[in-house]
Structure formats: C-alpha cells, structure tokens
Amino acid sequence: MPAQPQRLSECFPSGFEPRRTQAEIMSRIDDALSSGHRHIILCAPTGVGKSHVAMAFARAMGTSHTLTAQKILQDQYTADFAWALPLKGKSNFPCVVLCDKAAVDPSSGWDASVSCSRASCSWTEKDHGRKKTVTCEHKPMPAQYSVEGRGTEAESVRPLAEGKACHYYDQKYRALNASHTVFNYAAYFLTRKYPPSGAADMLRRKCIVADEAHEIEDQLIDMVGMDIYRSHLSDVNLSMSSYATDDIDGIKRMVEAAADAYHREVRDLEDEHGGSMAPAVAERVARFRRRRDDLDAIFHEIDRAPENMVVQRGEGGGVSLKPLEVGAHAQRYFDAPCQLYMSATVHRDVFCSTMGLEASECAFIEIERSPFPPQSREVRFADVRRLSARSSEDDYAAVYSEAARILAAHAGEKGLVLTSRKDQCDALAAHVRSEAGEAAAARLKIVHNDTGEERERTLAAHARDGGPSVLVSPSLWYGVDLKGDLSRFQVIIKAPYLSLGDRRTRAKMERSDAWYKYASLTKLLQGMGRSVRDSDDHAVTYVLDAGARSLIGAMRKYVPSSYRDVLGDALR
Structure with a gap:
C-alpha cells in the first residue's frame, strides 16, 4: 500500500472550493485509504463534482492515469485541470509528412486523408544488402522531454529538441512524461497493450481513476475482441471458406494463417517501397500493421483461454470474437497500487464480480441524494x-x-x-x-x-x-x-x-x-x-x-x- 502524503482536501484543485458533498466524499476516501483499501468504488450522481474529487485523489497519490469513456469527457477534464495532459489516438492528429505532400496547412483545417492513422511512422530499407528499420524524422522519443514543476499544478512538459515534431507523438510523449495523464478508455488500453519503447516507467502510476466505470466491461470487450471480415482475408489472398469457422480450433487456425500473411505482406511492401512510399502505400502499410497486431493479439487470447472466447457470425459472413469474462483483462490493465472507480450507476457486488475483485476488499461509497431537485x-x-x-x-x-x-x-x-x-x-x-x-x-x-x-x-x-x-x-x-x-x-x-x-x-x-x-x-x-x-x-x-x-x-x-x-x- 503506497504512502498517502496528504489528505484529499489538501489536494483539491486550486480555484475551486469543495462543496459539502465533495468534502464528505473526500473524507470517506481518506478513511478507506487509511483502512488499507486499494480499490474504492464511488457511486455518486451527476452534479456532485466527481471530477474534482478524482483530481484531488490523483494529486494526493502523486501520479495518475484518469480514464473516461468519451473523448468529449476527456476534453472536459483537460479543460478544467490544465496540469492533467490528454493522450488521444492517431486519428485525432494530422500527419506532418502527409500534410506536406498534399500541401495542406493543418492550422487551417484538415481531413482524414492526412491523419496520422493513414501514415507509416517506420519502415525497413536495405543498406548494403542488409535490412534496417528507419523511423520518420518527425517522430520524437519519450526521453526527449523535460518536466518543470513536477507534481504541482504549474507542471510543464517541454520538448528538449527543436523542429517540426509529429503532432500525435508530441502530445503522446508530453502526456506520458506528465504526472497526470487523461485517456479515453480505447487510447489507454491500446497504449498499455502496445507500450512505446522506452516508456515502461512512464506508464507506471500510483493510481488509476476510472470515470464512467459502468462502461469498463464493454470497453474491455471492444479492446480484447475482434471482428474479422472476409475482406481481411481476401486482402492477403486467403478465403474464409477454407477454414472451419464453426468451432474455436478452426478459428484459431484461420487467425494464425491470416496473421502470418499480414506479417509477410507488411515486410514485402516495406522492402519494395522503403521510405519513398506514396501516401496510398503508406496508408495500406499502416492499415495492414494494425490488422497484423490485432490478429496476433486475438490469436494469443484464443490460445490462452479458448473456453473464454465467444464466436458469432458477423455481418457479411465474417466472424466476431468476444471474451465471455473480462476479469483477467481488468486485472491486467487496472494494476496501479490504488484505483478509484466512479459512476452514477454502479453496484458493488455486480461490479466486483465483473472486474474479478473481491467485494470485501473494496471500499464502497454511495451518495444517496442527487444535488438536483x-x-x-x-x-x-x-x-x-x-x-x-x-x-x-x-x-x-x-x-x-x-x-x-x-x-x-x-x-x-x-x-x-x-x-x-x-x-x-x-x-x-x-x-x-x-x-x-x-x-x-x-x-x-x-x-x-x-x-x-x-x-x-x-x-x-x-x-x-x-x-x-x-x-x-x-x-x-x-x-x-x-x-x-x-x-x-x-x-x-x-x-x-x-x-x-x-x-x-x-x-x-x-x-x-x-x-x-x-x-x-x-x-x-x-x-x-x-x-x-x-x-x-x-x-x-x-x-x-x-x-x-x-x-x-x-x-x-x-x-x-x-x-x-x-x-x-x-x-x-
């Protein structure tokens, strides 16, 4: 159990005065922490100010990941608490290279055709007959940032190097270097699933705050599961009809074959085009890499616990794979020393059962009256x-x-x-x-x-x-x-x-x-x-x-x- 240096009331965001209900919640969280609880479930209605309590909890712990269900809610956190930095996915940012090639000024507006999700950030080239991996010149590294005023509300993260940095990786590494990071669930799970090289220590936080916690199960299903379409196989010259998709063993063989095919296809495209990829080729490589990684991940899930995978025919004759129980995955991703789960609609016993937690080991705090008449x-x-x-x-x-x-x-x-x-x-x-x-x-x-x-x-x-x-x-x-x-x-x-x-x-x-x-x-x-x-x-x-x-x-x-x-x- 980590030491708690301050009571939550002492860490309440500056510029705000705790309301009576917020003070009550913080006092009860302090008591739960003092009693040795590391999992705290807060059931509180809209309007009590859960986000301010969450940030007080995060600051009391020292470092944090705060998770929300929607990017809109993520934006609300970072607008109210400037010292908590957001981390979003590639589709939210324009690619420097694609914008230059298309003569697009992103400050004047841009569209999905030049987003970072369409670009390839690294590729292989041959150097004197030997392959080497080349990384985009605009991509910074996690360690190339300095932090001033760490742990305070004046904390500032700045790049050490000058130049035109990739918009996506710049915001990502600023957020990972910060003491407090705000994710939407999808971006958090992806970052944990595929951690950036050299960022392992940055991903270790003293607490995780999960807002809209009633959505965690569905978010984990989306993260762990996968929809496999016929086009996913035909794009690498395979056919779904060649595999027995009515049983898990047949699905496993199909997934393994498709993953291998995507590994080969990505390698061949990189060998052929290297760093001189046209935008359409770069987008194809990026898309195939995502499929390759997703197929690798779902193969390991099937191999690890085939009895936990539910198979269903999807749209257009495809296959949908979903985990039946998500408790093991919750334990993997919600692994900080302390967790605060918040929702207006959460029941301790059902939530703990879903998350693979012992209800007796979780502190449950419920606010019984809405602040709205x-x-x-x-x-x-x-x-x-x-x-x-x-x-x-x-x-x-x-x-x-x-x-x-x-x-x-x-x-x-x-x-x-x-x-x-x-x-x-x-x-x-x-x-x-x-x-x-x-x-x-x-x-x-x-x-x-x-x-x-x-x-x-x-x-x-x-x-x-x-x-x-x-x-x-x-x-x-x-x-x-x-x-x-x-x-x-x-x-x-x-x-x-x-x-x-x-x-x-x-x-x-x-x-x-x-x-x-x-x-x-x-x-x-x-x-x-x-x-x-x-x-x-x-x-x-x-x-x-x-x-x-x-x-x-x-x-x-x-x-x-x-x-x-x-x-x-x-x-x-």
Missing part, C-alpha cells in the same frame, strides 16, 4: 404498451403515436429520443411524418452510427441548430451531456434490454440472469440522466414502454439511492 428531473411513466420481441405492429404504433404527441407538446424545444434498435428510429420518423407532416419529421436528427467522430459531429450540429431539433438514437444512452436548452425533454421508446441475438450476451445471461437485467437497468438509468447536467438545468423524461417499470421493480435493490426520489411507484 426531483422536480427538475421528473420521470413520467406512460406505460403505453409492454414491448418485447413478440410485440405487434399495433403495439409499436401506439408507442410511436404517444411519442409524436410528446414531440408536438414540446414543439419549440430541443430534445432526445432513445430507442433500443436502429429500425425504431426510422419507424418513429415515418410515423411522425404520417401523423404530423414533413416539418415535424424534419426536427428529428437520427444518429445511427456510434463512432466517436459521427457522434461529435451530430452533437455539434444539434448545438448549432437554432431550431427545436431532436436527437433520435439507439446509441446515446451513455456519455452525452445535453446541458441547458440542448434538451428539455427525453423520450424512452423501449426498455433497453440487451440483444439476445448477441451470443456473448446470451451466454452471460445463461450464467446470470441478474447480470443481464442489471446491465439493462444501468443503461436505462444512464439514459434518464442525459439532459439534466447542472443545478440550474431541468428536463422531463417520458418512459413509454411498460416493460421499463417492470425492469426497475424487479431490480429495485440495484437502483442507486439517488434515483429513488424520481422513480416513485416503479420501485414497488
């Missing part, structure tokens, strides 16, 4: 119909009609409609168009794709739109802050039960029905909190599916205390 975040259960896989078209039509009525009642306001499937978004839009006309349907901005880039573009467009636009999506249940006038009402079309068409979900449900219902409950409760984000905010949530009331009632012991004042008789 219940009248500002009212939840209305309409109970129009009980929707399920067996529901008729008439059932859905009745729900869509009620949604159309609610949209009309909020005609001058922005809002959010949450669905459980993509087809429900389109069906709702068609129903609104039929009942209320084209103008009413034009308000609806459907968000089908859950990629970070599309989400950010859609949210930015929604904010810029001066009219009463309404977001309609199956993917905005988590990680979205629709503050103020960005949403004054929410409509939940259907209780978000996880799809049993997903073999991993079905296998987990067969092991534990409570896990399945808890995961669905968490998604429902998270969705209810998208539109009220501060003390002056207000929005009303309409829940149309009677099944949502049943889910809450059946899982009431798992409902965080801070939600109970707005759920009313649904908890009976």
Whole structure:
C-alpha cells in the first residue's frame, strides 16, 4: 500500500472550493485509504463534482492515469485541470509528412486523408544488402522531454529538441512524461497493450481513476475482441471458406494463417517501397500493421483461454470474437497500487464480480441524494404498451403515436429520443411524418452510427441548430451531456434490454440472469440522466414502454439511492 502524503482536501484543485458533498466524499476516501483499501468504488450522481474529487485523489497519490469513456469527457477534464495532459489516438492528429505532400496547412483545417492513422511512422530499407528499420524524422522519443514543476499544478512538459515534431507523438510523449495523464478508455488500453519503447516507467502510476466505470466491461470487450471480415482475408489472398469457422480450433487456425500473411505482406511492401512510399502505400502499410497486431493479439487470447472466447457470425459472413469474462483483462490493465472507480450507476457486488475483485476488499461509497431537485428531473411513466420481441405492429404504433404527441407538446424545444434498435428510429420518423407532416419529421436528427467522430459531429450540429431539433438514437444512452436548452425533454421508446441475438450476451445471461437485467437497468438509468447536467438545468423524461417499470421493480435493490426520489411507484 503506497504512502498517502496528504489528505484529499489538501489536494483539491486550486480555484475551486469543495462543496459539502465533495468534502464528505473526500473524507470517506481518506478513511478507506487509511483502512488499507486499494480499490474504492464511488457511486455518486451527476452534479456532485466527481471530477474534482478524482483530481484531488490523483494529486494526493502523486501520479495518475484518469480514464473516461468519451473523448468529449476527456476534453472536459483537460479543460478544467490544465496540469492533467490528454493522450488521444492517431486519428485525432494530422500527419506532418502527409500534410506536406498534399500541401495542406493543418492550422487551417484538415481531413482524414492526412491523419496520422493513414501514415507509416517506420519502415525497413536495405543498406548494403542488409535490412534496417528507419523511423520518420518527425517522430520524437519519450526521453526527449523535460518536466518543470513536477507534481504541482504549474507542471510543464517541454520538448528538449527543436523542429517540426509529429503532432500525435508530441502530445503522446508530453502526456506520458506528465504526472497526470487523461485517456479515453480505447487510447489507454491500446497504449498499455502496445507500450512505446522506452516508456515502461512512464506508464507506471500510483493510481488509476476510472470515470464512467459502468462502461469498463464493454470497453474491455471492444479492446480484447475482434471482428474479422472476409475482406481481411481476401486482402492477403486467403478465403474464409477454407477454414472451419464453426468451432474455436478452426478459428484459431484461420487467425494464425491470416496473421502470418499480414506479417509477410507488411515486410514485402516495406522492402519494395522503403521510405519513398506514396501516401496510398503508406496508408495500406499502416492499415495492414494494425490488422497484423490485432490478429496476433486475438490469436494469443484464443490460445490462452479458448473456453473464454465467444464466436458469432458477423455481418457479411465474417466472424466476431468476444471474451465471455473480462476479469483477467481488468486485472491486467487496472494494476496501479490504488484505483478509484466512479459512476452514477454502479453496484458493488455486480461490479466486483465483473472486474474479478473481491467485494470485501473494496471500499464502497454511495451518495444517496442527487444535488438536483426531483422536480427538475421528473420521470413520467406512460406505460403505453409492454414491448418485447413478440410485440405487434399495433403495439409499436401506439408507442410511436404517444411519442409524436410528446414531440408536438414540446414543439419549440430541443430534445432526445432513445430507442433500443436502429429500425425504431426510422419507424418513429415515418410515423411522425404520417401523423404530423414533413416539418415535424424534419426536427428529428437520427444518429445511427456510434463512432466517436459521427457522434461529435451530430452533437455539434444539434448545438448549432437554432431550431427545436431532436436527437433520435439507439446509441446515446451513455456519455452525452445535453446541458441547458440542448434538451428539455427525453423520450424512452423501449426498455433497453440487451440483444439476445448477441451470443456473448446470451451466454452471460445463461450464467446470470441478474447480470443481464442489471446491465439493462444501468443503461436505462444512464439514459434518464442525459439532459439534466447542472443545478440550474431541468428536463422531463417520458418512459413509454411498460416493460421499463417492470425492469426497475424487479431490480429495485440495484437502483442507486439517488434515483429513488424520481422513480416513485416503479420501485414497488
């Protein structure tokens, strides 16, 4: 157990005064640390200021990694706490070389065609008949940075060398040299999975803060699992039909053959083109390297624990591989001496079971009351119909009609409609168009794709739109802050039960029905909190599916205390 030099209250970010609830949380964390706990789970509602407590915890520990689910949340941390430096993936940065070749000034705007994810940062060349690895001249090294004021809020990380440094690696090595680094989960897992040469010591931190901790399981699944498409094999002259993809041994042979083929293809392209690669060739090499590394990683996962890998036919005849249990992977990545897990919807026993932790060894802190008054975040259960896989078209039509009525009642306001499937978004839009006309349907901005880039573009467009636009999506249940006038009402079309068409979900449900219902409950409760984000905010949530009331009632012991004042008789 590391020494704790200061109490958290002494490390609270300057310029802010701890509120009563924040002071209570910090005192309880101090007590937990003094009692020898190294895993602390904080269940606290939106508005208590968890991020400020997290940064006090990070500063008290000395060095930290802070993890968030979305890049938007990552940006909020680094905007509020300038001494915590962000680390993001390659797609967020323009490549110096590609920009020069395309005569693009990145300060005036750039697009994906010149992003670092399209470039090759190193390649092989022949020197007097022998191969050597050549690295891009713009790529710095982790040790080429100095740190001034280490451990203070005035800490500054600066490069030792002058010149035009790679934007991606410059921000990466600044962040790794800093005492406190802020990642999104995907960037953190990738950095830990493929650590930069010479940065092992930089990745060792005294604590990890995991914000939005309810998303860790899904984030680990995305990290460990892989979707293998037919094109992944055909790109290296292999065919999926040559392998028995209905059993894990056949999958393992296919993955091994594909990984070997990508190793050869990358080597041959580097031998042929060396450092004079055209942009299209460099992008191909970079893409093939990523596939090679992903195939190597999934092969080792299958080889290590074949019984833990769930295989499912994917889109277009491909194969989807997902880990059934993620506890072993959580232990690998959440390995700092101390961890702080934070969420508005986390239950100690379920969370510990998922993460492979002993509940008795974890300190659990729950804040029982929301700082927002219940009248500002009212939840209305309409109970129009009980929707399920067996529901008729008439059932859905009745729900869509009620949604159309609610949209009309909020005609001058922005809002959010949450669905459980993509087809429900389109069906709702068609129903609104039929009942209320084209103008009413034009308000609806459907968000089908859950990629970070599309989400950010859609949210930015929604904010810029001066009219009463309404977001309609199956993917905005988590990680979205629709503050103020960005949403004054929410409509939940259907209780978000996880799809049993997903073999991993079905296998987990067969092991534990409570896990399945808890995961669905968490998604429902998270969705209810998208539109009220501060003390002056207000929005009303309409829940149309009677099944949502049943889910809450059946899982009431798992409902965080801070939600109970707005759920009313649904908890009976």
